[in-house]
Amino acid sequence: MKLLLVEDEPALLASVVSYLQAQHYICEVATNYAQAQEKMLLHDYECIVLDLTLPGGDGLDLLRELQKHQKAAGVIITSARAAVDDRITGLELGADDYLPKPFYLPELSARIAALVRRRHYQGTNLLQAGELNVDVPARRAAVAGKPLTLTRTEFDLLLLLLANQGRVITKGAIAEHLSGDAAEQFDTFENVYAHVKNLKRKLTEAGAPNYIRMVYGLGYRFEPN
Amino acid sequence: MKLLARTTVYFLIYASVVAGAGTFVYYGFIRKIYYAYVDRTLSRRKLRVDKALRLHLRTPADLDFWHRLDHNVEFKALKRGGGAPVFSVRMMYNELTGNVTPYRQLAAPVMFQGRPYRLELRTTMLDSQELLARIVQAGALLFGALLVGLLVLQHVLARRLWAPFYRTLGELQRYKIDQPEPVHLAPTRIPEFKELNMALGRLLNRNQRIYRRQREFTENAAHELQTPLAILRTKLDMLVQAPGLTEEQAGHIEPLLDVTQRLTHLSRSLLLLAHLDQQLFFPTETVDLAAAIRTQLGHLREQLAATNLRLETDLLPALPLAANRSLIDILVSNLLSNAIRHNVPGGEVRVQLTPELLVVENTGRPRALPADQLFVRFRPGPERPPGSVGLGLAIARQICETYGFLLSYHYEEPGRHQLRVRLG
Numbered sequence: 001m002k003l004l005l006v007e008d009e010p011a012l013l014a015s016v017v018s019y020l021q022a023q024h025y026i027c028e029v030a031t032n033y034a035q036a037q038e039k040m041l042l043h044d045y046e047c048i049v050l051d052l053t054l055p056g057g058d059g060l061d062l063l064r065e066l067q068k069h070q071k072a073a074g075v076i077i078t079s080a081r082a083a084v085d086d087r088i089t090g091l092e093l094g095a096d097d098y099l100p101k102p103f104y105l106p107e108l109s110a111r112i113a114a115l116v117r118r119r120h121y122q123g124t125n126l127l128q129a130g131e132l133n134v135d136v137p138a139r140r141a142a143v144a145g146k147p148l149t150l151t152r153t154e155f156d157l158l159l160l161l162l163a164n165q166g167r168v169i170t171k172g173a174i175a176e177h178l179s180g181d182a183a184e185q186f187d188t189f190e191n192v193y194a195h196v197k198n199l200k201r202k203l204t205e206a207g208a209p210n211y212i213r214m215v216y217g218l219g220y221r222f223e224p225n
Numbered sequence: 226m227k228l229l230a231r232t233t234v235y236f237l238i239y240a241s242v243v244a245g246a247g248t249f250v251y252y253g254f255i256r257k258i259y260y261a262y263v264d265r266t267l268s269r270r271k272l273r274v275d276k277a278l279r280l281h282l283r284t285p286a287d288l289d290f291w292h293r294l295d296h297n298v299e300f301k302a303l304k305r306g307g308g309a310p311v312f313s314v315r316m317m318y319n320e321l322t323g324n325v326t327p328y329r330q331l332a333a334p335v336m337f338q339g340r341p342y343r344l345e346l347r348t349t350m351l352d353s354q355e356l357l358a359r360i361v362q363a364g365a366l367l368f369g370a371l372l373v374g375l376l377v378l379q380h381v382l383a384r385r386l387w388a389p390f391y392r393t394l395g396e397l398q399r400y401k402i403d404q405p406e407p408v409h410l411a412p413t414r415i416p417e418f419k420e421l422n423m424a425l426g427r428l429l430n431r432n433q434r435i436y437r438r439q440r441e442f443t444e445n446a447a448h449e450l451q452t453p454l455a456i457l458r459t460k461l462d463m464l465v466q467a468p469g470l471t472e473e474q475a476g477h478i479e480p481l482l483d484v485t486q487r488l489t490h491l492s493r494s495l496l497l498l499a500h501l502d503q504q505l506f507f508p509t510e511t512v513d514l515a516a517a518i519r520t521q522l523g524h525l526r527e528q529l530a531a532t533n534l535r536l537e538t539d540l541l542p543a544l545p546l547a548a549n550r551s552l553i554d555i556l557v558s559n560l561l562s563n564a565i566r567h568n569v570p571g572g573e574v575r576v577q578l579t580p581e582l583l584v585v586e587n588t589g590r591p592r593a594l595p596a597d598q599l600f601v602r603f604r605p606g607p608e609r610p611p612g613s614v615g616l617g618l619a620i621a622r623q624i625c626e627t628y629g630f631l632l633s634y635h636y637e638e639p640g641r642h643q644l645r646v647r648l649g
Contacts, residue, residue, distance in 0.1 A: 009452055015459035022466075080451035085506055102455035102489055105462040168465040172486045179524045190527035216475035218465050218482065 001116065002026045004045045006036040006062070007078070008055055016049070019105040020112070022167070033057030040066060045073045046119075047112050050095070052079040052086065060086075063093040074115040078103060104173035110163035127162055130224030131208050134162065143206035153178055154199045161212065161222035170219035196220055229383045236379060244368050252361045259357055260329070264312050267331040267346050271310070274298065274344060278337050288337065296320070297328075297347040306341030308334050319349060327354065389413035393422055400429060402436050403502060444499040450492040457485050487614065494616040497555070498602070501623040507549035514544040514553060514648075515578055521557045522576070525565060533571050540578040546648070548628050556624045559617040560585045560644055567642065583646040593636035600632070618644075 003025050007013040010031070017027045028043070030036035033056030040048060040062065048066075052059035063075065075095040079086060087098045096115050099108060117125050117136060127134040134141045139155055141148045150158065160169065160177045171189040178191060200212050213221050282288065288300040310333035319326045328347040335344045392411045400408060408429040410422040461482055465475075500507075518540060529536055546553065564574045564587035572588035598604055602619040621644075625632040631647040 009456065011456045012452065012459055015456070015463050018463060019459070019466075078455075080448050080455070088508065100493075101451040102458045102485075105459050170462065170465060170482050172482055173462070190531040191524065194527040194530075215465065216470070216472050217479050218475050 001046045002028065002043070003112065004028050004030060004036070004039055004043075004048045004073070006030045006040075006048065006054065006059070007051045008032060008053075009051075015105065016108065019167075020109065023109055023164070025112070031055075033062070036062055037065060040071065040073065041069060044071070046116055047074045047076065049076050049078055049108070049112070052077060052081055052090070060089055060093060063090065063095060067094050074119050076108070076111055076115060078108070104170065104176065106160060106164040106167060106169040106173045107177055109167075110160045110177070113163040114159070129162055129165060129222075130211060132162075132203075132211070132224065134158065143203060143208040146206045148202050148206050150199070150202065153195055154202070157195050157199055161220070165222050165224060168215045168219050168221050174219065229380070229387065232383065233376065233379065236376070240372050240375070244365075244372060247368065248361065248365055251364050252357075255360050255364075256357060260312075263329045263348060263350070264331070267312070267329065267348060268310075270346050271331060271333055271344065274346065275335065278335060282337070285337075288342070297349075299345040299347075300335075300337070301343045301345070303334065303341040303343050306334055306336060310334075314350070315347075317347070326350070386415065389415060389418040389422070393418070393425065397425070397429075402432055403440075403504070404433070405504075407433065440499055440502050443495055444503075447492045447496040447499060450488070454485065454489050454492060458489070461485060491614045491616070494614055494620060498616065498620055498623060501620070501627055504627070507552055507627070509547050510550055511545050512548050512550050512553045514546050514557075514583070515540050515542060517550075517553050517557050518561075518576060518578060518583075521554065521561055524558070525561055528562075528565050529574065532565060532568060534565060534568055535571075535573045537573060537575045538577070540576065541580065544578060544580065544648075546628075552624045552627065556621050556646075559621045560646075563587075563617055563621075563644070564642075569640075581648055583648065584643055586641055586643045589640055589642045591638075591640035594634065594642065596634045599634050 001024070003020060005013060005016055005020075005027055007016065007029070008031050013029055013031065017029060020027050028039060028045075030039050033054045036050075036054065037057075050059050050062060054062075059077065059079070063077075066073065066075070076097040076099055077087075077090045077095045078099045078101055079090075080101045090098055096118075097111050099111055114136075117127075125136040127136060131144045132141065133143075133145075136159070139152075141150055141155065141158060156178060157174065160174065171192045174192045174196070175189055178195065196212060196214075200210070203211060211222055211224055213223060215221050277291075282291070285300075285302075292299050310331060313330050313332065315328055315330050316325050317328050318324075327350045329350050331344075331346045333344050333346075335342050389411060396408065396410055408426055410426050413419055413422065461478065464478060518538075522536070522538070560583075561574070561576070564585050567589050568574065568587045569589060573586075575584070575586040577584040577586075600618050600622040603615045604619075622632045624630075625646060629649065631645075633645050633647070635643040635645060637643065
């Protein structure tokens with residue numbers, strides 16, 4: 001699956017590329033407006049991760065260009081400009097998602113996964129990991145055919161874990177994924193502990209092996225194998 | 226009392242004093258001139274009488290005859306001569322009017338055929354007194370007319386002259402430092418007001434400029450922080466993936482994750498405040514406040530449990546508002562987090578929602594907090610718990626202002642702290 005990452009900050013770009021490549025995505029990069037323009041018009045991508053402030057131009061103009069050429073790529077805007085109208089303009093111009101900087105890599109990965117799923121498997125969208133089967137549009141999960149009753153939060157948490165299999169997801173990333181950026185962050189991650197604990201309990205009760213491991217005090221890792 | 230009324234009153238007091246005293250002085254002055262004139266006439270007549278005594282009169286019977294012809298000339302025989310002429314006013318019967326009227330009289334000693342006489346020359350002051358009264362009356366009338374005219378003139382002029390002042394005042398009353406357009410003070414030809422307007426305009430626009438620059442600075446600073454924070458975050462995300470990560474290393478990474486989290490929260494809060502200050506456009510939708518409260522309480526359930534707090538809610542089933550969903554979520558979340566943060570172990574959080582009022586109450590220290598400092602940005606002090614960036618209530622208040630809500634703090638004994646949002 002081919003992605004185009006448009007980002008002018010090399011250090012940030014390097015982490016994103018390295019994380020997403022480990023998720024088995026093929027990543028191409030563009031670090032300025034002209035490069036991005038050329039690549040996105042020449043090639044087809046599953047998803048374009050687009051920074052709005054670029055040397056040589058505004059990311060929103062790239063969106064307009066994409067729209068004009070009727071390119072079918074999904075677009076996730078990542079921007080340091082958190083202004084509300086940027087978000088609205090971006091979404092109006094055909095972007096599929098908006099992820100303000102600074103973001104967590106697992107979050108970006110989950111958003112890309114969700115976008116790709118939405119675009120490819122409309123209606124039937126099944127995820128499989130180990131004995132776990134997840135029907136994303138129906139918001140249903142089952143272990144070896146045995147259905148799980150998950151709360152909305154637990155299901156969201158499961159999706160985040162599934163999109164980042166084998167990777168460590170920090171508690172902060174989970175907290176932000178669950179409560180959005182509106183919630184005030186506490187230094188304690190009671191929420192995260194509680195929801196992970198519940199999800200783990202439900203999985204093991206349904207007969208799944210212990211998929212979710214805590215990695216020291218840092219976060220969790222989902223390993224289906 | 227208004228400035229115009231005050232000047233008018235002072236002017237009235239001054240004018241009545243001048244008019245009162247002035248009438249007396251004026252009357253006295255006219256009277257003095259008139260007496261001097263009458264006395265001069267009498268003195269001239271006396272010279273004529275002296276000449277007649279010398280040239281035309283022969284016997285004392287002539288003197289009587291003269292008196293009979295002219296009542297205002299009278300001779301009285303004296304035993305001794307000498308003495309000085311004396312002017313006086315006396316009352317006498319006037320045959321023409323049949324009244325007793327005042328007369329001005331000159332009494333002077335004269336010699337006639339070697340014998341001393343007292344000559345009395347009189348002139349009636351009937352007409353002249355009336356004249357005097359009329360003169361004073363006319364003067365008073367003139368004075369009155371002048372007074373009334375001046376008052377009216379002053380009123381009209383003041384209205385007109387001070388009009389630019391009142392326009393400027395109105396402009397100042399409407400002035401808000403965060404208004405987007407520059408102040409426009411109406412032009413005037415009066416130099417003082419022109420200078421006033423110029424000085425004010427400079428001051429206000431300068432303030433606005435400084436305010437805007439500071440706001441932009443905050444916004445830019447927060448913006449500039451996002452990219453380094455993004456690098457920090459993603460590098461940490463990569464770091465925790467490292468194979469063979471030891472527990473010791475993890476122990477070093479964890480605080481880094483925490484501070485990055487805090488920095489992110491801080492910069493986002495600053496950015497949000499800057500946007501709220503700028504009254505940036507936040508799209509309005511129909512938001513159910515009751516549902517927003519329930520959602521946020523759900524997010525905070527674990528925090529409540531962890532701190533052993535009892536939650537008591539009394540919420541309307543639904544309360545739709547026209548507002549921005551994220552802002553309402555932030556407002557509710559901040560108020561609730563605040564109530565949890567500043568609570569005491571085993572305490573209570575009470576949330577009440579009526580159509581007019583949202584009340585978030587928490588148990589806490591048994592003394593009232595300084596209400597004026599509560600909403601200050603980065604409020605320092607012992608009340609601030611670790612991990613709080615100190616912007617939560619400032620943001621809450623700014624959001625309330627955006628939607629015309631009124632956020633206030635109330636303290637009730639013993640140790641119950643209330644934050645009230647008056648809706649609408």
